[in-house]
Amino acid sequence: MGWIGESVDSIKSLQIRQVLTQAVSLGMIVTSALIIWKALMCVTGSESPVVVVLSGSMEPGFKRGREIPIVHRVIKYILIGALGLLVITSKD
Numbered sequence: 001m002g003w004i005g006e007s008v009d010s011i012k013s014l015q016i017r018q019v020l021t022q023a024v025s026l027g028m029i030v031t032s033a034l035i036i037w038k039a040l041m042c043v044t045g046s047e048s049p050v051v052v053v054l055s056g057s058m059e060p061g062f063k064r065g066r067e068i069p070i071v072h073r074v075i076k077y078i079l080i081g082a083l084g085l086l087v088i089t090s091k092d
Contacts, residue, residue, distance in 0.1 A: 037049070052065065053065065073089060074087055074089055075088045075090055076088040
């Protein structure tokens with residue numbers, strides 16, 4: 001009888017380990033996605049560097065559910081003294 005109880009305990013502990021492993025894996029995936037999103041925000045300088053088409057208003061070019069990177073072409077840089085740099089972009 002003792003070995004049955006030990007077997008059940010080992011199975012329970014194995015299941016807990018698997019659940020913890022899956023939870024850690026999910027946490028790493030979510031963290032990686034957030035890091036990539038923040039990196040894209042820093043590189044593009046935009047709050048939402050990637051958007052998803054929610055309606056059919058952009059068809060036939062883009063179908064619903066497709067991810068579209070937001071890209072602005074720089075037309076002109078204007079230096080404003082010590083204040084900084086003004087960037088003029090196109091509207092496409």
